[in-house]
Amino acid sequence: MRIVVDAMGGDYAPEVVIQGVRDYLSDGSADILLVGQEDKVKPLLEKYPLPPDRVQFRHASQVIEMDEHPAEAVKAKEDSSMVVGMNLLKSGEADAFMSAGNSGGVLAAALFRLGRIPGIKRPALSTVYPTATGFTFILDIGANTDCKPLYLQQFGLMGSIYAERVLGVPNPRVGIVSNGEEPGKGSMLVQEAFELLKNSNLNFIGNVEGKDIPAGMADVVVTDGFTGNVIIKLSEGAAGLMLGIIGEEIRRRKVAALGALLAKPAFRAVKHRLDYAEYGGAPLLGVDGVVIIAHGRSNAKAIRNAIRVAERAVNGRIVEQIKQGVAERLGIGEE
């Protein structure tokens, strides 16, 4: 197996990417095809020597930056690490593609180069979300701002297959985000998608409310890209607010500050449990190839874990499973 790694993707690229690849190679089994700017990457390959039999390097002269307009950048920069990397996946020279770069850019490059899986209307961005009981898999978190019911049904299918095959969740519980528990609650979109999901061959548990997501009520949480984006960013913000307020109140009090010092290992464990880097990347589902997107702020650990995720997705034959699932598990499934 060979995994393309976008050496230029992410806020701390290329150095943490090379470090992440090095860490991955210590126990991962796939070979790595690094793509990026030679003058930036080559010196790092001297600094962090990687086993030459397992790592290849491919020069790409351009970089798609985090703040560029995704579709325009992908069209304009044919020799970017992202586009070159995606071409390597398309041509069969690699089995998966991983990037911590501009996620809209990855989406655009994947759509232009790989295309959609036949039958899938829209690909979805996803993430693994820490909960009280472990984690839940949420999609779409931003690829599709305005959705149709069928898209949400297909997100449910793809999420369920991914959770089962890659995250190791048997018979995943699939829920749809709504503003009430009872069937019949929700926007027009959610009500129609609810019916489609109910009639799918999935373990559909119905509506999940905002509070049910961190509680871990569902293994797969389906939503439109607008709501999903708000959920992810609000969760980051709310967790940051809590930690900020706790820190502020502790610093105000001398005895409390001593207490906090003693409690530090517990706080470190909390941070660990909420750390996205533990989960690595999440897939772009619905495109015709294994594409894993890591957090833009990925450190070396997150990169290593994202490559592991790519390896598991290839082993889980996630694309073939979705192809099969579209036909078998969604009923009629046409608009």
Add this chain to the structure above:
Amino acid sequence: MRIVVDAMGGDYAPEVVIQGVRDYLSDGSADILLVGQEDKVKPLLEKYPLPPDRVQFRHASQVIEMDEHPAEAVKAKEDSSMVVGMNLLKSGEADAFMSAGNSGGVLAAALFRLGRIPGIKRPALSTVYPTATGFTFILDIGANTDCKPLYLQQFGLMGSIYAERVLGVPNPRVGIVSNGEEPGKGSMLVQEAFELLKNSNLNFIGNVEGKDIPAGMADVVVTDGFTGNVIIKLSEGAAGLMLGIIGEEIRRRKVAALGALLAKPAFRAVKHRLDYAEYGGAPLLGVDGVVIIAHGRSNAKAIRNAIRVAERAVNGRIVEQIKQGVAERLGIGEE
């Protein structure tokens, strides 16, 4: 000034409601008109003696329960505390109505009895949301699941007036929830509402993302009732998750547990800052009368604060201000 208090509303009614009224009367200036079931309320009025010159009681034989279908319950229970109380506001016997009961029921009763403010298309449920810098006022949090752009523009107007007149925020910054900062980001609904808000006579700061809400970037956060409901419930859930994980990790470690004991006053302060009871109730804006809804889990402090909010809303002439604002501040404002 006289405020109707629904004695039967809330999970711990009627006892905490009576306690809240007692606490309010110690420094509040409005008189109270309590509405509820005589056999439940009268014994409590003996247990908690209230000044007879400032408190009146009106019997209402029925109660709208928390889990009843709002509109059906309001139609079926004409002699419920909620409907009787709303009639007292409508007839001019009182200046405001406050309930910690079924918020959908309050909405339905207000719509049936008071009607909408002329020009306002839809009333909105709201809440005061604690942030890193204080609080923000969010609407709609659930009255309108599917919205039109004009509704959101009007929510912005009503929220801005409320923040200024009742919460004491000068020239409130109004933002709209979106899945990206830049203008042009967002669903079709958000993009159209953005233009309407931009052309209103409001201090419109544009899109706010999920993370910007707890950060306190806007004083008034406008969204549709579906997204608003998810935001509120997710925030509660995420805060609960954080505290739960912190507690769990601390209990696992003896030294950390000692530390947590020392840090307890800081944690208590955190809870205090995030406590909805501090903010009391939030208004149902857009109906033709001052209607304040308190949290269903309200304790006596929350009830007292909600009655204070009602008093401030009457003093701020919030309904008249909205009537005036619709004409003056929304531009053309027609669908």
